[in-house]
Structures are given as C-alpha cells and as structure tokens.
Amino acid sequence: MIITRETDYALRILRALKDGTKKSLPTICEREHVPKQFGYKILKKLSTANLVEIRRGKDGGYILTADLGKLSIYDIVELMESGTPVTACVNDEYTCTYRKEHNGHCHFHNAMRELQDSIDEKLKSITLLDMVK
Numbered sequence: 001m002i003i004t005r006e007t008d009y010a011l012r013i014l015r016a017l018k019d020g021t022k023k024s025l026p027t028i029c030e031r032e033h034v035p036k037q038f039g040y041k042i043l044k045k046l047s048t049a050n051l052v053e054i055r056r057g058k059d060g061g062y063i064l065t066a067d068l069g070k071l072s073i074y075d076i077v078e079l080m081e082s083g084t085p086v087t088a089c090v091n092d093e094y095t096c097t098y099r100k101e102h103n104g105h106c107h108f109h110n111a112m113r114e115l116q117d118s119i120d121e122k123l124k125s126i127t128l129l130d131m132v133k
Helices: 005-016 025-032 036-048 073-081 097-101 107-125 128-132
Strands: 052-055 061-064
Touching: 005 025, 005 036, 005 073, 005 128, 025 036, 025 061, 036 052, 036 073, 073 107, 073 128
Parallel strands: none
Antiparallel strands: 052 061
16 A cells, blocks of 8 residues: 555544534645645545535634544555555556466565555554544
C-alpha cells in the first residue's frame, strides 16, 4: 500500500471531523491544509463509503458518521487507493515475465511480497482513533 497525497488528505479530513460536530468545507480545508478541490472530492468518497454525512443547504456541512476506533489506516488506504501495492509485481493480476521464465521463482518478488504484508499488517493495527488522540 502506498499512502498518496489523497489518502493523506482523507486522514486529515477525518481528523478535522473527529469531534462529531458539523464543519464546512472551507473550515476543514483551512484547518488541515487541504486544497478545496481535493477536499470536496475526498469528502464525496468518504460520504459514499458512509464515513461522513453531507448536509446540504444554508446550514450545511460535513459530519463524521464513522467510529474512528473501528477504522484502521489500512481501511482508508484501501478506500482511497483501491489496494495500490508498493510495487506492481505483488499485485495478483500482474504478469511478471521474469517469474514466468524462472518457474515462479523471484527473490525480488518474495521480498516485496513480505514487505507488502508487513506494511498491510502495520496499517491494520493502527486505528484512526489512535492517530487523532
């Protein structure tokens, strides 16, 4: 898993909403140093995943609906990045010509797979509540 800028911003946005109060997009973006165009796009994704509620209208804004104690960093990375691995060769759909030529044996692949598994395990062990305390 790679933590891209989009995932970083999503984590910041969730941090801004941690107290459960409704906040406007400008307030969230200013507080967390997230560009507004990214903020809106990310909040839509978070809303689609039922982590944030969008309230429209004059008194509209965004409110956290998820339990941050039940969400891991891994969950947010998965949501934002759709499982982008540290390198393409650990992706199940990737066809590696080197491994094909060597009957599936590749020390690089094995090392990267081990690294990916370690990263995933660590990301799964940290909840968003742990991060925002």
